[in-house]
Amino acid sequence: MGKQRELLDSIVDACVGSGVEFTWAFDGSGTPHARDIVTDTGWKIVLDRGLDIFQAPLKTGGFSLSDRLQEQRISKGFYVTYVRTPTA
Numbered sequence: 001m002g003k004q005r006e007l008l009d010s011i012v013d014a015c016v017g018s019g020v021e022f023t024w025a026f027d028g029s030g031t032p033h034a035r036d037i038v039t040d041t042g043w044k045i046v047l048d049r050g051l052d053i054f055q056a057p058l059k060t061g062g063f064s065l066s067d068r069l070q071e072q073r074i075s076k077g078f079y080v081t082y083v084r085t086p087t088a
Contacts, residue, residue: 038085046081053078 008024015022035050047053055074057066065072 042085044083044085046083047078048080049076049078052076 012022012024035047037045037047039045053075054070055076057073058064066074
């Protein structure tokens with residue numbers, strides 16, 4: 001769990017100055033596990049795989065664009081559901 005905290009905090013740090021405010025929290029309520037993102041603009045994005053949608057980069061022994069460029073990575077099959085929620 002320490003590594004997860006470290007990686008999530010690195011996302012927070014990477015967003016500083018970008019205009020994106022990223023916060024995270026672990027759900028300790030004991031309710032069933034769900035993977036979703038809730039925005040402050042009234043959307044809930046439900047991800048069946050969470051954020052683990054990419055296959056491992058192909059190791060070709062040399063330089064591979066998929067090691068550095070997300071758009072070059074092969075994705076796994078997944079579903080995304082967008083739900084409009086009432087805004088406060």
